[in-house]
Amino acid sequence: MTISSGYFQMCEGLPGREGWLNFNLMCEKLPDLLKGVPLTIELVSISLFIGLFLALGIAMMRLSNNRVLNGFARGYVFYFRGSPLLVQVFLLYYGFGQFEFVQQSFLWPFLKEAYWCGILALTLNTGAYTAEIIRGGLQSVPFGQIESARAMGMSGLLLYRRIIFPIAFRQALPAYGNEMILMVKGTSLVSIITLMEITGIAKQIIAKYWTPVEIFLIAGLLYLILNFLVTQLVKYLEIKFTPYLRHPK
Amino acid sequence: MDILALLAFDDTGWGDEMLMGMVITLLVSVSAMAIGLVFSVFATMSKLSNNVFSRVLGNTYTTVVRGIPELLVIYLFFFGFNNALMAAAKSLFNYHEYFEFPVFLTAAIAVGIISGAYSTEVIRGSFLAVPKGQIEAAKSVGMSKFQIFHRILVPQVMRYALPGLGNVWQLTLKDTALISVMAIAEIMRTAQIAAGNTKEPFVFYIFAAILYLTLTTVSTHALNSAENWANKGVRRA
Numbered sequence: 001m002t003i004s005s006g007y008f009q010m011c012e013g014l015p016g017r018e019g020w021l022n023f024n025l026m027c028e029k030l031p032d033l034l035k036g037v038p039l040t041i042e043l044v045s046i047s048l049f050i051g052l053f054l055a056l057g058i059a060m061m062r063l064s065n066n067r068v069l070n071g072f073a074r075g076y077v078f079y080f081r082g083s084p085l086l087v088q089v090f091l092l093y094y095g096f097g098q099f100e101f102v103q104q105s106f107l108w109p110f111l112k113e114a115y116w117c118g119i120l121a122l123t124l125n126t127g128a129y130t131a132e133i134i135r136g137g138l139q140s141v142p143f144g145q146i147e148s149a150r151a152m153g154m155s156g157l158l159l160y161r162r163i164i165f166p167i168a169f170r171q172a173l174p175a176y177g178n179e180m181i182l183m184v185k186g187t188s189l190v191s192i193i194t195l196m197e198i199t200g201i202a203k204q205i206i207a208k209y210w211t212p213v214e215i216f217l218i219a220g221l222l223y224l225i226l227n228f229l230v231t232q233l234v235k236y237l238e239i240k241f242t243p244y245l246r247h248p249k
Numbered sequence: 250m251d252i253l254a255l256l257a258f259d260d261t262g263w264g265d266e267m268l269m270g271m272v273i274t275l276l277v278s279v280s281a282m283a284i285g286l287v288f289s290v291f292a293t294m295s296k297l298s299n300n301v302f303s304r305v306l307g308n309t310y311t312t313v314v315r316g317i318p319e320l321l322v323i324y325l326f327f328f329g330f331n332n333a334l335m336a337a338a339k340s341l342f343n344y345h346e347y348f349e350f351p352v353f354l355t356a357a358i359a360v361g362i363i364s365g366a367y368s369t370e371v372i373r374g375s376f377l378a379v380p381k382g383q384i385e386a387a388k389s390v391g392m393s394k395f396q397i398f399h400r401i402l403v404p405q406v407m408r409y410a411l412p413g414l415g416n417v418w419q420l421t422l423k424d425t426a427l428i429s430v431m432a433i434a435e436i437m438r439t440a441q442i443a444a445g446n447t448k449e450p451f452v453f454y455i456f457a458a459i460l461y462l463t464l465t466t467v468s469t470h471a472l473n474s475a476e477n478w479a480n481k482g483v484r485r486a
Contacts (some may be wrong), residue, residue, distance in 0.1 A: 216328070
């Protein structure tokens, strides 16, 4: 209690309404906005995690010679990359809810919740973008490497596990880092379907105090910090997975 | 009600409204792209300049705008831009009346600032892709800075930047869906209104998605032919 009261006392000392920006309010509302960070991180990590497996499946379908699988993957990627995320969220949350058979199906307990709709929309969306990234990575594996692995007698899963995936992963990492940042930013859209992550809380505070600039600046700062952490993580992974490119010490 | 009646081009159907929304979406995207290109030219100059202050300014612009959600930028402009303009008018021109900046332009500027940040990176990369030797050669034949710019740099930068700017265009097109929160009757907003009135959200959001897909597909083809046209003098292996 003493820490928080001390914090608010510190906020009191900052310039308030008379100045350009109401720093007092920005400082006071920071803890409220911070409460949205866990939900944002949760949405990002769950949808990225499931989306990665989905994307792997879609990428394999896209590379397969089966006409039906290939066509499905093409259509999937075309739809999710060609239309705005907002449309996808609305279609899931409002669109599917109108049908009787959806409301009576076993999926309804999930689809009526904004939380699961948000996660589903984000997952399907990142699945499409990541599928293209993975496809690029898989296609960048030099054919000679696959050939020599085959010559060594590797086949199927072993070939993928030992040769193709590690090379493709390294190749796809920078692009996947961008996708992770896009996802962090994408989570702000689910505030429109009533989820209280950072942007949702920011909007709630603004509706009460009518100080849009101050609150959105703080919210923006939180997103910047999250994205900075993501870029650092990707940088670390990139160095870790390219040992042959490191400079000798 | 069946789907055709819902999407009819008359007073009861929403087909004409949705197509009008598509026109608005296109208008906002084109204006935003144009505004963004103007921003990006300045931002590129400041990012490539020798002045530390202007470099920091350019880097801050691209990092911040690309690092925060588009929705947040749009909210910031929607709620704060008019007040900021009025405050500026008050302190600069001593103008005390209330005024409302056109919301269409606010939207175009907001999306323009986002697309400008991405365009900046594309254009900066294209500038750096021009071989140094060419600029040295241009200097050695006595070209002035301006001549180097418009004879050597611009023609090549435009060609190098085209694919990247095409991607930015697709992003911008999709970002305009977010300005539906500003109550501008583009595709998304019209679909929301229609869905609310008819209680048929599925039809209208699918239709909205189809309109966006049409726009992006047509753009893809247009950009491909533009690239072919721009590269017709280039030797390829």
